[in-house]
Amino acid sequence: MLPYILKRIGWMLATLWVIITLTFFLMHSIPGSPFNEERATSEAVQKNLEEYYHLDEPLFIQYVMYLKSVVTFDFGPSIKKSSQSVNEMLGRGFPVSFELGMATLVLAVVSGLLLGVAAALRHNGLIDYIAMTVAVIGISVPNFVLATFLIQQMSVNLGILPVATWASPRHMILPVAALATGPMAIIARLTRSSMLEVLTQDYIRTAKAKGLSPFKIVFKHALKNALLPVVTIVGSLAAAILTGTFVIEKIFAIPGMGKYFVESINQRDYPVIMGTTVFYSLVLIIMLFLVDIAYGLLDPRIKLHQKGER
Amino acid sequence: MAVRKLQETNHSPDIPESWFSPLEKNEGDAEVVSRPSLSYWQDAWHRLMGNKLAMIGLVFLAVLSIMAVIGPMLSPYDVTKQNLLNQNMPPSSAHWFGTDELGRDVFSRTWYGARISLFVGIAAALIDFFIGVVYGGVAGYKGGRTDHAMMRVIEVLYGLPYLLVVILISVVMGPSLATIILALSVTGWIGMARIVRGQVLQLKNYEFVLASKTFGTKTRRIIRKNLLPNTMGPIIVQMTLTVPSAIFAEAFLSFLGLGIQPPFASWGSMASDALPVILSGHWWRLFFPAFFISLTMFSFNVLGDGLQDALDPKLRR
Amino acid sequence: MGKILEVQNLHVSFKTFGGNVQAVRGVSVDLYKGETLAIVGESGCGKSVTFQSVMRLIPEPPGSIDSGSIFYKNKDLSKLSDKQMRKIRGKDISMIFQDPMTALNPTLTVGDQITEGLIEHNSMSKRAACKLAVNMLELVGIPDPDTRLNQYPHQFSGGMRQRIVIAMALVCQPEILIADEPTTALDVTIQAQILELFKEVQEKTGVSIILITHDLGVVAQAADRIAVMYAGKIVETGGRRDIFYSPQHPYTKGLLHSVPRLDLDDQELVPIHGTPPDLFSPPLGCPFAARCNEAMEVCTKIYPYRTQLSDGHHVECWLQDERAKQLQSGRV
Numbered sequence: 001m002l003p004y005i006l007k008r009i010g011w012m013l014a015t016l017w018v019i020i021t022l023t024f025f026l027m028h029s030i031p032g033s034p035f036n037e038e039r040a041t042s043e044a045v046q047k048n049l050e051e052y053y054h055l056d057e058p059l060f061i062q063y064v065m066y067l068k069s070v071v072t073f074d075f076g077p078s079i080k081k082s083s084q085s086v087n088e089m090l091g092r093g094f095p096v097s098f099e100l101g102m103a104t105l106v107l108a109v110v111s112g113l114l115l116g117v118a119a120a121l122r123h124n125g126l127i128d129y130i131a132m133t134v135a136v137i138g139i140s141v142p143n144f145v146l147a148t149f150l151i152q153q154m155s156v157n158l159g160i161l162p163v164a165t166w167a168s169p170r171h172m173i174l175p176v177a178a179l180a181t182g183p184m185a186i187i188a189r190l191t192r193s194s195m196l197e198v199l200t201q202d203y204i205r206t207a208k209a210k211g212l213s214p215f216k217i218v219f220k221h222a223l224k225n226a227l228l229p230v231v232t233i234v235g236s237l238a239a240a241i242l243t244g245t246f247v248i249e250k251i252f253a254i255p256g257m258g259k260y261f262v263e264s265i266n267q268r269d270y271p272v273i274m275g276t277t278v279f280y281s282l283v284l285i286i287m288l289f290l291v292d293i294a295y296g297l298l299d300p301r302i303k304l305h306q307k308g309e310r
Numbered sequence: 311m312a313v314r315k316l317q318e319t320n321h322s323p324d325i326p327e328s329w330f331s332p333l334e335k336n337e338g339d340a341e342v343v344s345r346p347s348l349s350y351w352q353d354a355w356h357r358l359m360g361n362k363l364a365m366i367g368l369v370f371l372a373v374l375s376i377m378a379v380i381g382p383m384l385s386p387y388d389v390t391k392q393n394l395l396n397q398n399m400p401p402s403s404a405h406w407f408g409t410d411e412l413g414r415d416v417f418s419r420t421w422y423g424a425r426i427s428l429f430v431g432i433a434a435a436l437i438d439f440f441i442g443v444v445y446g447g448v449a450g451y452k453g454g455r456t457d458h459a460m461m462r463v464i465e466v467l468y469g470l471p472y473l474l475v476v477i478l479i480s481v482v483m484g485p486s487l488a489t490i491i492l493a494l495s496v497t498g499w500i501g502m503a504r505i506v507r508g509q510v511l512q513l514k515n516y517e518f519v520l521a522s523k524t525f526g527t528k529t530r531r532i533i534r535k536n537l538l539p540n541t542m543g544p545i546i547v548q549m550t551l552t553v554p555s556a557i558f559a560e561a562f563l564s565f566l567g568l569g570i571q572p573p574f575a576s577w578g579s580m581a582s583d584a585l586p587v588i589l590s591g592h593w594w595r596l597f598f599p600a601f602f603i604s605l606t607m608f609s610f611n612v613l614g615d616g617l618q619d620a621l622d623p624k625l626r627r
Numbered sequence: 628m629g630k631i632l633e634v635q636n637l638h639v640s641f642k643t644f645g646g647n648v649q650a651v652r653g654v655s656v657d658l659y660k661g662e663t664l665a666i667v668g669e670s671g672c673g674k675s676v677t678f679q680s681v682m683r684l685i686p687e688p689p690g691s692i693d694s695g696s697i698f699y700k701n702k703d704l705s706k707l708s709d710k711q712m713r714k715i716r717g718k719d720i721s722m723i724f725q726d727p728m729t730a731l732n733p734t735l736t737v738g739d740q741i742t743e744g745l746i747e748h749n750s751m752s753k754r755a756a757c758k759l760a761v762n763m764l765e766l767v768g769i770p771d772p773d774t775r776l777n778q779y780p781h782q783f784s785g786g787m788r789q790r791i792v793i794a795m796a797l798v799c800q801p802e803i804l805i806a807d808e809p810t811t812a813l814d815v816t817i818q819a820q821i822l823e824l825f826k827e828v829q830e831k832t833g834v835s836i837i838l839i840t841h842d843l844g845v846v847a848q849a850a851d852r853i854a855v856m857y858a859g860k861i862v863e864t865g866g867r868r869d870i871f872y873s874p875q876h877p878y879t880k881g882l883l884h885s886v887p888r889l890d891l892d893d894q895e896l897v898p899i900h901g902t903p904p905d906l907f908s909p910p911l912g913c914p915f916a917a918r919c920n921e922a923m924e925v926c927t928k929i930y931p932y933r934t935q936l937s938d939g940h941h942v943e944c945w946l947q948d949e950r951a952k953q954l955q956s957g958r959v
C-alpha cells in the first residue's frame with residue numbers, strides 16, 4: 001500500500017506543477033501584462049503586486065518566486081481591493097463552498113447509489129424504469145437551469161423555500177438539490193450498469209451455488225465489486241461539483257469562493273483568478289488522491305499490481 | 311411436440327421397411343442452417359432502430375438541426391434587432407416565444423442559440439476525435455517506451471480540472487466562439503486518446519495472432535470486415551457523448567459571461583440574462599433556452615446510450 | 628446401491644435475440660450413491676445447462692425449464708421454491724463451475740468465501756467454520772492453510788484456486804458434487820492431482836460425483852459410469868467398460884476414434900466430420916444423422932427410441948432396431 005500511495009503523491013505533485021506552470025504562463029501571455037499599473041486600482045495595490053510578483057525581475061525568476069510562494073500557501077494580492085489578499089478571500093469563501101460541495105457530494109453519492117442498486121435489482125421493472133427516467137433527465141438538464149427552475153417553482157410560485165443566500169439549513173436545500181442532481185444521475189446510471197454486469201459474473205453464480213440468500217449475494221458479493229467503477233468517477237464528479245458551485249453560488253448569491261471567483265473573472269482581477277485556480281486544483285487533486293486510496297482499500301488486487309490504468 | 315409423441319410410439323411397426331436402408335454416404339455439414347448474416351453495421355443499425363429512446367433522440371436531433379438552419383429565417387425579426395417598445399412581451403402570435411428586455415425576439419434568438427450549441431458540440435467532438443486518434447494511435451501503434459511516456463503525459467493531464475482550464479483559457483484569450491472550441495479541445499481529447507490507444511492495441515494483437523498463424527490473404531479482410539468495425543464502436547460512442555458535454559460547457563461559460571457576447575445569443579447566455587427577471591414572472595425568457603438545451607443534451611445522451619448498446623460486440627448474436 | 632438423483636425427460640430452452648435455443652431436449656439420467664458419473668460430449672451439447680438446471684442456476688430469463696423432473700430424496704427439485712432450493716444448494720448438492728479463474732470473488736478473502744456456506748447452512752460460529760475451512764484446505768492440499776485463509780484469490784495460482792473452489796464445494800459435506808470441467812483450465816499434472824483428490828474425497832465421504840468433461844482421458848481415469856451427450860440429448864449411457872470396449876452409438880464410437888488411446892497399438896485416428904446441428908431448430912430425427920456414416924432414411928425422420936442392451940447400458944439409435952439389423956445382415 002505505501003509504495004502505491006507514494007507513487008500517487010508523485011503524480012499529484014506533477015499534475016499540480018503542470019497547473020501552476022500553465023496558469024502562470026497563460027496569465028503572463030495576456031497582451032500587456034495583467035499585473036501592470038494601468039490595471040491596478042491604487043498605489044497600494046501596485047506595491048503589493050510588485051512585491052508579490054517580483055515584476056522587476058526576469059520572467060523565469062518571477063516564475064520560480066511564484067512557485068515558492070505557492071508552495072508556502074501564499075496566493076498573492078488582489079488587484080481590485082488593496083486591503084484584500086487571495087488568502088483572505090479563500091479563508092472567507094472556502095468554508096461556505098466546502099459545506100455546499102460536501103453536502104452535494106454526499107447527497108449525490110448516497111442517493112445515486114441507492115437509486116442505481118434499486119434499479120439493477122428490479123431490472124426492467126417499474127423502479128428501474130422510474131430511476132432511469134429520473135437519471136436521464138438529471139443528466140440532460142444543466143444545473144443552472146435546474147437551479148433557476150427550482151427558484152421559480154419553490155420560492156416564487158410556492159414560496160416554501162428561501163430564494164437565496166446561505167443563512168440556515170433551509171437555505172441549503174435548493175442549491176444542494178440543484179447541484180447534486182447531475183452527479184446523482186451519473187452515479188445512479190453507472191451503479192446500475194456496473195451492478196448488472198457484476199450480477200452476471202461467475203463468482204455470483206458460485207455464491208448462489210452455495211445457497212446464500214439474495215440479500216447476502218447482493219450486499220456481500222456484488223455491491224463491493226459494483227462499487228469499484230463508481231469510485232473511480234467520484235473524483236471527476238467532485239470536479240464537476242466544484243465548478244458547479246461557481247454558477248450555483250452566483251444564482252443563489254451564496255458568499256462562497258465560487259462567487260468571488262466569478263466576480264474576479266468578470267472584473268479581470270487576474271491575480272485572484274490565478275490564485276483561486278491553483279487553490280481549486282489543489283483541492284481537486286487531493287480529492288482524486290483520496291478517491292484513489294479508497295479504491296485501493298476496496299480492491300485487494302491493487303496492492304500487488306499498482307498500475308495507474310483505470 | 312410431434313417428435314415426442316413419435317418417440318413414445320415409435321416401436322410401432324408402421325414405419326416403412328425401406329426407411330431402414332442406409333442413406334447415400336454423406337460428407338457431414340449437411341445440417342448447416344444458414345441464417346441471414348448481416349454485416350456489423352446493418353446489425354447495429356437494426357438494433358439501434360429497436361431502441362425507442364435512441365430513435366426519439368435521433369428524431370429530436372434531426373428536428374433541432376433543421377430548426378437551427380431555418381429557424382432564424384422563419385421569423386421576421388433579426389437576432390440582434392432591438393425594439394424598445396416591445397420589452398419583455400409574453401409569447402404571442404407576433405413573437406412566438408416572446409421578447410427579452412431589449413425587445414429582441416426570443417424565437418429568433420433561441421434558434422440562433424441552437425446553431426451555436428450544435429456547432430460547438432460537433433466541432434469539439436471532431437477536434438477531440440482527430441487529436442485523440444493521432445495521439446492514441448501513435449501511442450498504441452508504437453508501443454513500448456513511446457507508449458509509456460505518452461500515457462504518463464495523459465495521466466498528468468487527466469488530473470487537470472477540465473472546466474477550470476477552459477475558464478482560464480477563456481479569460482486569457484478573451485471570449486469568442488473560437489476560444490470556447492479551443493478551450494474545450496485542450497483537455498477534451500484525453501478520453502478519446504485512451505480509447506483509441508486501447509482499440510489499436512487490441513487490433514495489433516489480432517493482427518499479430520492472425521499473422522503468426524499464416525491464415526493467408528484472408529487475414530486483412532477479416533481485420534477490415536470484422537475487427538475494425540468492432541473497434542470503431544467505442545470511438546463513435548465517445549464522440550456522441552462528447553457533444554452534450556461540450557454543449558453544456560459552452561452554456562456554462564456563456565452563463566458565466568465568458569461565452570458568446572451580446573448582442574449575439576447562446577442558450578447559456580439567454581438563461582443567464584433571464585436570471586434577474588425570473589422573479590418578475592417572465593418565464594418564457596428562461597423556459598425556451600432551458601427547454602431546448604435540455605432537449606439537446608437528452609437527445610445526444612440517449613442516442614449515445616443506444617449506440618453503445620447497438621455497437622457492443624458482446625451483445626451480438 | 629440406490630439412486631440418489633433421478634433426472635427425467637428434462638427440457639431446457641433459452642429465449643434469445645435470434646430465437647429459442649433448445650439447449651436440453653429430454654435428458655434422463657440417474658446418479659447412484661457413491662459413484663462417479665461422467666458426462667461427455669462436444670462443446671455446446673448442453674452438459675453445463677443440464678446440471679445448472681439441476682441446481683436451478685440457469686439464468687431465468689432467458690432460460691427456462693420447460694418440462695421434466697429432477698428427483699432428489701423424493702423431492703422434485705424443478706418444483707421447489709427458490710427458498711427451499713437454497714437449503715439444498717451448497718449443502719446437499721454442490722457445484723464447481725468451469726473456470727476457476729473467475730469463480731472466486733476477487734474482493735473477499737478465501738477464508739470468507741469458504742466459511743460462508745457453513746455459516747449459512749449449519750449456523751456455525753465464525754471460529755468453528757474457520758477451523759473446518761482449515762481442515763478442508765489441508766485436505767485439498769493447500770500448504771499453510773492458516774495464513775492462506777486470509778488471502779485474496781489473486782494471490783493464488785490457477786491450480787490452487789481450483790483446489791479452493793473444490794474445498795468450498797465440499798466443506799458442507801454434500802451428498803452430490805457436480806464438477807463442470809474442473810480440470811480443463813489446468814495443466815496435465817495438476818489435472819491428475821485434482822482427479823486423485825476427487826477419488827480420495829469420495830472414499831472418505833462417500834460423495835457422489837458428476838464429472839462433466841470433454842476429455843476422454845479424464846473419463847477413463849475417473850468415471851464409474853459414462854453418459855454421452857449430443858445436441859441436448861443423452862445418446863448412450865453405460866459403465867466404463869461398456870462405453871470404452873463396446874460402444875454402440877456411432878457418435879460414441881466416433882468420439883473414441885477421434886482421440887489417441889494408449890491401450891490400442893495400431894489405432895487409426897478418425898475425426899468426426901461436420902458440426903453439431905443448430906439448436907435453434909434441431910432436426911426432427913436423430914441429430915447425428917447428418918454426420919453419421921450409418922444413417923438410414925428413418926434416422927432423418929424419427930428420433931430413435933431407447934434400447935436397453937444390458938443392465939445399465941442403453942443407447943438411442945436406430946441401428947438397434949430389429950428391422951435395421953435384419954436388413955444389414957441380409958445385405959452382407
Ligand SMILES: Nc1ncnc2c1ncn2[C@@H]1O[C@H](COP(=O)(O)OP(=O)(O)OP(=O)(O)O)[C@@H](O)[C@H]1O
Nearest residue numbers: 641643648650669670671672673674675676677906
Ligand atoms: N444464457 C444462455 N443464453 C442463451 N443460450 C445459452 C445460454 N447458456 C447456454 N446456452 C446455449 O445452450 C447450449 C448448451 O450450452 P452448454 O453450456 O450446456 O454447453 P456445454 O455442453 O457445457 O459446452 P462446453 O463444453 O463448451 O461447456 C449452447 O448452444 C449454448 O449456446
Ligand code: SF4
Nearest residue numbers: 913916919926944945
Ligand atoms: S440413429 Fe441413425 S443417424 Fe442416428 S446415430 Fe443411429 S444410425 Fe446414426
Ligand SMILES: [Mg+2]
Nearest residue numbers: 674675725807
Ligand atoms: Mg459447459
